Amino acid sequence: MTDDSSHAAGPAALGFYYQSFFALKTLVALTGDDGAVAIESADDVELKDNGQRLLFQLKHSLISSPSAITISSKGLWRTLKVWIDILPRLTLSETQFYLVTVAPIAAGSVLEALGTPEADRKPLVAALVNEAERVVAEREAAAQEERPLPHKDRVAGCQAFLNLTPDARLNLLRQARTQAGHLPIDEMESAIAQLLTLIKPDDRESVARRLIEWWDRQVVYSLCGKRPQFISRGELQEHITELIGDIEHDRLTADFETMAYPADYQPDGMLTRQISLVDGKSHDLAKAIREEWKARQQRSRWVNERPGMAAQIASYDHVLKEHWSDKQVEIVEICEALEEVEKRNKGLGLLRWAHNDAPTTIRPIVAGFEAPYYIRGSYQVLAIDREVGWHPEYLALLADDA
Incomplete structure (x- = not known):
């Protein structure tokens, strides 16, 4: 105390x-x-x-x-x-x-x-x-x-x-x-x-940081009655072993899968603008904000800990944009003769595809990384940069925001 x-x-x-x-x-x-x-x-x-x-x-x-x-x-x-x-x-x-x-x-x-x-x-x-x-x-x-x-x-x-x-x-x-x-x-x-001491000196700070994040969750769960009150050394050793394995096999960890974004977090206005163009509902916006925060934090964590990840992230963004482009081209063609309300409805479907279907149909950034928030949130990051969009005419409609 x-x-x-x-x-x-x-x-x-x-x-x-x-x-x-x-x-x-x-x-x-x-x-x-x-x-x-x-x-x-x-x-x-x-x-x-x-x-x-x-x-x-x-x-x-x-x-x-x-x-x-x-x-x-x-x-x-x-x-x-x-x-x-x-x-x-x-x-x-x-x-x-x-x-x-x-x-x-x-x-x-x-x-x-x-x-x-x-x-x-x-x-x-x-x-x-x-x-x-x-x-x-x-x-x-x-x-x-x-x-x-x-x-x-x-x-x-x-x-x-x-x-x-x-x-x-x-x-x-x-x-x-x-x-x-x-x-x-x-x-x-x-x-x-x-x-x-079982971890190489260069890796100890990174492992300690991730260990503390895991530990914080265990403490909160123990205080809330979601797990036994006592946290055993066996549990701790098991998690440390997992972290060592991640390092040895160069695996990526889903650091933000169970984390909630800060209550005062304010997303980029472009995220909300893109969703409003397709009449996205409050639950669409809430999910987009949550996953964008997680993905942005994850991308930053990886680059800070492994500078070489910047190129891998950029390459994977290209994969995401290619899958989005295949969907978006179809929608643009379909919408040529449609009214605005129908265009918005098609765009809303594309937004929901990025959240519901993309994580299960697009390969992960590396084998074994299955956390869906990275794909969902990365699409929102790309939408903020206007590299992807939901409305079939999103670039023209957002031209004034340049």
Whole structure:
């Protein structure tokens, strides 16, 4: 979770996305095969591995030099409150608690004991008790004097800690760890890429980017109940293997097949103009916008990752235009003696052919690439450039838009 005090959506969203990155990085780094992670389960991130349950509380900030964690830090006490609340649902001997923060632990602080599993926790327990008692006492004094109550961001954790028995406090902290000075979110993708040691260094960034896109979908599906909550290392390894296979066989991947275009996406006006010439319905326009966005993003992705793809895309556009031309020539001949309404109707049929029939009758750009959005959307890209059109007289009718 974000540790910023701002209520703006940006830090909160980054804090949640940091959980996703951290979970992926944690699972990639595992050496065993039976690990699995979940987000927003018992904690920000929960890892099950080798019979152990590891719960991670994440404190993220993009501040270049975040304040060091001390015995009085609100993030520490909020973390303790979360852990104490879930204690009744846990087997403590099988659970480890981690406070993960991009900030450092204050030098010389008793909290440094949490960085060493074998370190004596008793001095830390005593320091936390003293701090909790101070917080509670200062609030009680303020209440008696009818002053504003201090420490509202820590008091719940302090009271919860004091409510534990001495043995329970010590046992909890014996299972607690810190990972301080952790990487911020803007460095996580690169860190994940470097963990992909089975992949050639030149390919790691590209594979990491595609892996993160797959991971994001799995996280969303797990939160929506569309898949099991825990994502296993086996699933992750299987997908990484598929990505390696794509590289080795130079296959193209359908990166945008399950993606939705942004809600604020505004298509080129020529797309809507071409469809309006044939009285396209709202569903025709909606499909065209969706597929054009996907195809345009895919074309850009391929060219950015493989500059040589530009020539292959241009060559395939020629194939698409040739198939369209065969259909369009027939329509032009048929429409010579027809009224405008009939011309529009024939053109609408050509538009719908590009969406419904072309993906099943025209060969894919490469063998094995079967995603229909590329052909559908590429026709819309070509229509925006007026290299294809739907109305039999589209060039003349659009001449004023040159």
